Ligand SMILES: Nc1ncnc2c1ncn2[C@@H]1O[C@H](COP(=O)(O)OP(=O)(O)OP(=O)(O)O)[C@@H](O)[C@H]1O
């Protein structure tokens with residue numbers, strides 16, 4: 001009986017400055033299983049895990065490891081006792097090498113020196129075991145976000161952990177890397193490791209979980225074996241009601257051509273080649289494609305964040321100059337970047353500042369001072385319309401849950417009142433309920449005549465909210481389809497059209 005559970009969390013409570021975030025939460029992890037932890041943005045998932053890991057001290061409640069009570073004083077203590085965690089926000093020393101990052105704080109010694117050779121070999125062994133192909137001597141700032149994520153996962157595994165917490169580990173991984181991670185998880189499961197898995201991606205939950213626990217507003221709603229669950233049931237537990245529709249009605253009506261792009265080729269790799277397309281007023285145009293197809297590069301090029309070799313952008317028939325982001329913003333473009341948490345957040349500033357920063361000009365009154373009231377009012381509207389979960393607008397953004405931070409950044413760009421809105425993976429990391437509200441917001445903007453481009457890897461999302469879908473393959477546009485008339489298969493075939501330089505390949 002004592003060892004039925006590897007980890008038991010009993011009645012954990014936690015509040016921040018009087019706001020209750022966790023209420024009597026219980027969780028039991030069986031050895032050799034994946035236990036998924038689900039819940040809306042701000043439900044308390046990360047906070048619960050941070051209490052386990054010793055980053056926060058719970059106000060009440062206990063943790064048991066194989067029946068024995070324990071309490072970690074800090075993450076190092078947790079690691080030494082076989083509990084490791086891959087965080088939602090990457091926290092790495094990017095100026096150091098991969099192996100430095102993995103062995104930080106526990107370098108192998110040779111006399112008084114660090115044993116570099118052993119460190120290198122140990123890292124290679126680890127990578128071999130996990131099937132990761134990276135050179136341990138590479139500096140972290142040379143890696144992509146997804147590669148850095150893999151390093152973080154390898155580090156967690158390197159501690160011989162008995163319990164591994166993965167907090168939204170796949171949000172920036174490619175499909176191939178996701179399947180690699182799932183393979184790693186299988187190996188660990190077979191070794192008896194218990195894995196706590198946090199993700200908003202329903203398909204993944206059904207693929208990897210043995211058990212699922214749902215939290216809502218800091219309370220434990222239920223725990224079930226995966227075979228007793230359906231997607232509808234989980235959603236109902238998460239939001240407390242049925243969501244019959246994942247997408248709001250598409251009521252926008254595309255009008256005249258608003259932007260046309262001619263012969264756009266980027267100068268540096270990865271290259272976008274000869275992109276030519278039109279975007280209509282009030283239209284929502286999706287961009288589909290496999291990871292690496294050049295979708296992000298294309299929207300960055302439109303926004304002046306990439307140097308062009310050739311190419312022209314016309315707005316209402318007039319040639320414009322978007323050669324840097326500053327000019328693009330003046331031309332009423334806005335770009336919500338894919339890695340917004342990395343690049344877009346001022347962590348110690350409050351929500352008001354983070355919302356208004358891109359639009360600060362608009363808040364200067366005739367004396368050149370900032371109009372505090374207008375900033376506050378606009379921020380309150382954003383908080384309300386996107387249901388950002390926070391005590392108030394004065395909260396530091398770093399204290400919001402990951403998904404709620406994203407919403408603030410989306411709101412920031414909407415406040416700039418752009419005419420052309422470029423959204424790169426706008427709902428990544430956002431829960432099902434809040435996704436609906438973001439879709440609604442996008443459709444509302446289109447109805448007001450804004451033209452919108454949505455890059456997304458989620459096919460249902462593209463089919464659900466766009467008017468047309470442009471597909472990219474290997475840096476080129478391989479086709480554009482009407483959303484009403486297309487199928488997932490057609491889009492998939494277009495996205496593989498130019499792979500392996502085999503232009504005629506039929507897949
Ligand atoms: N250090 C802190 N100070 C104040 N409030 C905090 C702090 N950390 C978390 N919170 C609040 O606790 C609540 C739960 O946050 P948590 O990060 O646990 O949510 P989550 O379930 O992980 O959400 P997401 O899916 O968006 O990552 C949120 O309302 C958040 O604002």
Ligand SMILES: [Mg+2]
Nearest residue numbers: 046088401402
């Ligand atoms: Mg979280």
